[in-house]
Amino acid sequence: MWPFKPAEKKLLQEMDMNPFYPYTPTNQNDLVINVRNKYYWLSLILTIVTLIGALIIGFKKSFKDLLFLIFALCFVGSLVLFISKMGINIYRLIADDELYVFIKIGILGKTVTVNDIYNIYIKVKKTDQWDTRKYYLILGGYKMHPLKISGKTKNLEELRRLGVMIAENLNINFFDYPNCSPHHAIIHYPPDYDYDVVL
Numbered sequence: 001m002w003p004f005k006p007a008e009k010k011l012l013q014e015m016d017m018n019p020f021y022p023y024t025p026t027n028q029n030d031l032v033i034n035v036r037n038k039y040y041w042l043s044l045i046l047t048i049v050t051l052i053g054a055l056i057i058g059f060k061k062s063f064k065d066l067l068f069l070i071f072a073l074c075f076v077g078s079l080v081l082f083i084s085k086m087g088i089n090i091y092r093l094i095a096d097d098e099l100y101v102f103i104k105i106g107i108l109g110k111t112v113t114v115n116d117i118y119n120i121y122i123k124v125k126k127t128d129q130w131d132t133r134k135y136y137l138i139l140g141g142y143k144m145h146p147l148k149i150s151g152k153t154k155n156l157e158e159l160r161r162l163g164v165m166i167a168e169n170l171n172i173n174f175f176d177y178p179n180c181s182p183h184h185a186i187i188h189y190p191p192d193y194d195y196d197v198v199l
Helices: 007-017 040-060 066-084 156-170
Strands: 031-036 088-094 099-106 109-116 120-129 132-141 144-148 173-175
Touching (some): 099 144, 120 156, 132 156, 156 173
Parallel strands (some): 120 173
Antiparallel strands (some): 031 088, 088 099, 099 109, 120 132
8 A cells, every 4th residue: 555665654744744634624624535445446447448358359350259258248247346336435524513424425325424523533453464463544433434544564653653643633532453452542432431441
């Protein structure tokens, strides 16, 4: 995701350019993120290429040619993939009302989630690939599709530090990857939270 630079340096650069990263401020005094599915453009290109290939083979050779049938089947598969990836996710943070809104617009319609600010967070996630453990940050929330907001890095301490900074800038909670951790930075609690419980 982040070529040529370590993930934590790229993340710090994004934060320097935009103090509300990963959100963008709007004229309505709230913050927003609009995200397409990461495979949207790939599926569109694949659909166009397979359609052009099928048409060229069909007109040059025959519409009964085996190669045409292969391209036609690939086109149908690509078209189905493209339609499934056409949606867009909209993340809004309304600081004044202490609410977040998650809107998922897809081929089957629109789903809207509105919830209290204590249910949205920045969280460290871990992944083990090729016997190497790496960490990255997500923006997550109740009934919200998690959004990856950093590249992967082995530098857990720096990633935690940057995650806390992002959460503080956005006035939302930060959670470390273990469920119980001294690195959680909780700003907002649910109204019925039991303060006798130790995190």
